Amino acid sequence: MGLLQLGTALEWPEAKKNAAKVRSWGIEQLLAIWNRAKGKERDALLWGDEVEYLVVAFDEENQKVRLSLAQAEILKSLARNEALWKVGGEVPGMTAERAGEALPTFxxxxxxxxxxxxxxxxxxIDFRDLLKVESNMRWRREIAKGHMAPNEYPVTLTTFPRLGTKxxxxxxxxxxxxxALRSQFVPDEIANPHIRFPTLAGNIRSxxxxxxxxxVPVFKDKETxxxxxxxTVNYDLHDWPEDADVRNGAAKEGHVYMDAMAFGMGSCCLQITxxxxxxxxxxKLYDQLSPLGPILLALTAATPIYKGFLVDTDVRWNQISRAVDCRTPEELGEVPLKNDRWRIPKSRYASNSTYISQDPRLRKEYLDPDLVIDEELKARLIEGGMDDLLATHFAHLFIRDPIVIFSEDLKELDINEVNHxxxxxxxxxxxMRFKPPPLDKDIGWRVEFRSMEIQMTDFENAAFSIFMVLITRAILSFDLNFYIPIPRTTENMETAHARNxxxxxxFYFRKNPFPSRTPRPQENGSGPASAGPSSAAPSAPPSPPLGPVESEYALMSIADIINGSPDGTFPGLVPLVExxxxxxxxDVETRCALxxxxxxxxxxxxxxxxxxxKWLREFVANHPDxxxxxxxxxxxxxxLVKAAHEITEKEGKNESVGWQMLTGKKA
Incomplete structure (x- = not known):
């Protein structure tokens, strides 16, 4: 979640007048961070995960499930009990066997x-830490449940299946x-009341x-x-000027139509920093993890339902992108440029468009040829000592307008703050997000991996978190190279939305991830189906002279990318981790657990x-109603939500619901 602070938020006409000042001051604060932290060193990898929950309330009598707008009450209760726990009191979900562990943060x-x-x-990075992740995620869920009403539960579904229905x-x-939202489907009260959120929604709309x-394209079934x-669209509303949007063609034929930020930012995900x-x-991690984003998005696909309809996509990403897309018709290319500075190809929620590593293997052909940057701000960053690649990255981010501006922040520039x-x-x-060290904290440079969908069970969320950690270790240990042109990653993100x-x-993926003369995994057979990689592996041959970039990557199935190609030409990410x-x-015990x-x-x-x-689709398709x-x-x-809650508890064991996702067999 983004920056939260209190203050007097400006409505869009006033915010627009101050946008250039905030951008300029933000660049000065960035340079101050850069000069303080560019030489910062850490001894070892640290990492963290973020798990997001929907709070649902079951009405057993009427056989209904609803979203509970109880966030504030739950967080207040958690805060009170955290203080009690620290002085030795008994707290729901916080048991004696957890004594000495750091309390999760909500x-x-x-x-x-x-x-x-x-x-x-x-x-x-200690492997014992990796083996604590799943139980810690389970503990978080238990604590959250302990601070909810008896009929309320924290579920890890990406979206609520009937958000925005009648x-x-x-x-x-x-x-x-x-x-703020002016939606014909959801109320303003559905959003966090902190001034940032209604202002963000209202100013994006303005x-x-x-x-x-x-x-979102609807799934066309036999009787659709x-x-x-x-x-569900009402074409006769006249409460707000924007009610005319649907009369002007906003709702597309063959699609489920939604009109508010809540349909995107109301989605749950799994993020790793x-x-x-x-x-x-x-x-280096920012660049090398970037091509993996679409692959993990497709692997974690969990979003086939919107507003009470099955849709013909499987993931959330584009819906969030459109839910916060603040681009004007000029920036979208719908009309010629007149008042805006440039046409912008992507929403501010999108796949990343830059590489930033000073890696000699980074070819200019990998860069985005359509990248839009603010040349003046880039020049200021370079003048301040930042290198061209990183200056380009931030000058691209800063083509956007600041959407939420607090009047109190406009009085004077403080380069010892980071607010702008x-x-x-x-x-x-x-x-991907590249995060500089915060002020006055013993924290280093960080990279956030943001594409994955939340999974129904703590086991799955732990598995994907641990897998990503181990991938980073393999990348750094073997100096792996996953570079492909940024436009191919953009295409892959679109491909990941397809059903199944x-x-x-x-998906486009690099054919040879190995550097020259670096040990590479070898299978004890002809392909990935054979035994695991041997511990002794010959060096790769010297790299040939650089050829066309197009020869470096190919379209591959996710099975080949993850497990290795049958002909052995691509090793596979899991074999690389192994x-x-x-x-x-x-040790053997840890290896078996991993x-x-x-x-x-x-x-x-x-x-x-x-x-x-796939499980959600099959559940709906086979439901008697x-x-x-x-x-x-x-x-x-x-x-469906009842079943998802049961899956969380039983994890598909002993023929319980959801076995197709977790065990692959009933027995």
Whole structure:
């Protein structure tokens, strides 16, 4: 979640007048950070995960499930009990066997029905830390539940299946609309009341000159009305000027239409932040993890339902992108440039568009040819001592306007603060984020990996978190090279949205990740199906002279990317991780424990285990109340969320619900 502070927030006309000042002051604060921290060193990797929950309330009598807008009350209760725990009191979910552990930290999110939880202290690289992640995630869920009403539960679904429908899907109920969102589907009260959130939503709408426009292709089933026109759209509303949007074509044929920030920022995800030992290592991780973003997005796919309809996509990313897209018609290229500075190809929530490592393997052909930057701000960064690559990165982020400005911050520039820098940094939601050290804290340069969808169980969320940590270790240990041109990663992000993309689509990926004369994993056979990698491996041959960039990558299935290609030409990410584990002599017990997590990744990639999206689709399709018309009714939603809660507790064991995602077999 972005920067939270109190103050007098400016409405868009006034914010627009001060946008250039905030950008300029943000650059000065960035230079101050750069000069203080560019030589900062850390001894070891630290990392942390962020898990987000929906708070749902079950109405057993009426067989309904609703979102509970109880975030503030839950967080207050958690804060009171944290203080009690510190003096030895008894607290729900905080048991004696956890004594000495750092309490998890809970945070607000955009939706009043959401919570975010992080570990109480960062994880280290010690393998014993990796084996604590799952139990810590489970503990967080137990603590959260202990501070909720008896019929409320924290569930890790990406979206609520009936958010924005005509029924009473929230508790307490508020009718749709309001001055900030002006939505015909959701009320303003659904958002966190902190001034940042309604201002963010209102100013995005004002800057655009219309409401946000989210159209997701509906899943066409046997009885889906066709051509499909979203039946929930009211074309006769005249409460706000923006109600004319739908009469002007905002709702597309064949699509489910949504019109508010809540439909994007009300989604849950799993994010991992890595602290590097220094800025050089951080920049390298930023670049090398970037091509993995779309792959992990498809692997974690869990979002096939919006506003009570099955849709023809499996992930959340583009919906969030459109939910915070503040671009004007000129910036979108819909009309010629007149008042705005440039056409901007992407929303401020998008796949990243820069590489930043001073790696000699970074070819100019990998860079985005359509990158838009603020040349004046870049020149100031270079004048202040920043190198061209990193200056380009931040000059690209700073093409955006600051959306939320507090009048109190405009009195004078304080280069010992970061408020103006974070104003822009925290509202550029790219799938990778490069994070400078905060002031006055013993924290280093960090990289945030942001593309993954939240999973239903703590086991799955731990597995993907641990896998990403081990991938970073393999990248750094073997100096791996995953560079592909940025436009190919952008294409991959689009490909990841396709229904069942994990099995049915191919993604651009680098064919040879090895540097010259560096040990590489070798299979004890002809392909990835054979035994694990050997501990002794010959060096790769010297690299040939550079050829066309197009010869360096190919379209691959996710099974090949994760597990290795059958012909042995690509080693696979899981075998690379296993080779890393071989190289550091992990004890047998720890190796077996880690193998459980890697097995989930491997089997998700080859289709042995289902994605959450596939399981949700199959649950709806096989529900007795489903009429093959794409509609996810209140009863289906109730049973689905109930089942998701059961999966969280039983994890598909002993033939319980959800076994297709977790065990691949009933017995």
């Amino acid at each position: 945070h607000p999110e955009f939706g009043r029905f959401m919570l975010e939880a992080t570990p109480g202290r960062p994880w280290g 029924d009473d899907y929230i508790r307490p109920y508020f009718p749709p609309s309001g001055p 800057r655009r000159g219309r409401k946000v426009e989210i159209n 009305p066709w051509p499909f026109h979203d039946p 890595f602290q590097a030992k220094n800025i050089t290592e951080g920049r 820098f974070e104003n822009l940094q925290s509202t550029n939601w790219q799938h 993309a994990v099995l049915e689509k191919k 080779f890393y584990l071989n190289s550091v002599n992990v 193998a459980r997590y890697l097995d989930l990744i491997r089997k998700r990639a080859d289709g042995t285990l289902w994605t959450g999206a 489903y009429h093959s018309d794409s509609v996810v009714s209140e009863k289906i939603a109730y049973d």
